[in-house]
Amino acid sequence: MPWFVKIETGIVPKVEFDRYIPAHKAYVQGLIDRGHHAKTGYWAERGGGMMLFEADSLTEAERIIAADPLVQNHCITYQLHEWRIVMGE
Numbered sequence: 001m002p003w004f005v006k007i008e009t010g011i012v013p014k015v016e017f018d019r020y021i022p023a024h025k026a027y028v029q030g031l032i033d034r035g036h037h038a039k040t041g042y043w044a045e046r047g048g049g050m051m052l053f054e055a056d057s058l059t060e061a062e063r064i065i066a067a068d069p070l071v072q073n074h075c076i077t078y079q080l081h082e083w084r085i086v087m088g089e
Contacts, residue, residue: 001036001054003085004061008070008078009048016075023069031064048076058082 010017024040031038031053042049051068055061061080070076 001056003083004053004055004058004064005081005083006051006053006065006068006078007048007081008050008076010046010076012075014046017070020069020073020075027067027069036064052083 028038028040028051036053036055038051038053040049040051053061053064055064058080061082065071065078065080071078
């Protein structure tokens with residue numbers, strides 16, 4: 001499966017953003033459980049983060065991102081890219 005990268009920027013106050021973190025973590029765990037090998041995290045300097053995951057196609061990747069509670073609750077803006085790995089496991 002191809003890898004995809006969602007690069008995100010927070011657009012709401014941290015207090016509001018943090019309300020949706022438990023739902024976001026549950027969403028990512030669901031992706032892991034379904035075999036998407038998802039990994040998520042945030043930048044050390046705050047204000048944004050990234051999620052890596054596998055999907056069958058860009059269309060599926062877009063559907064996956066649309067289901068993210070941070071997207072659904074308008075907490076972030078994001079860019080979605082297919083990541084073509086040239087070296088590594």
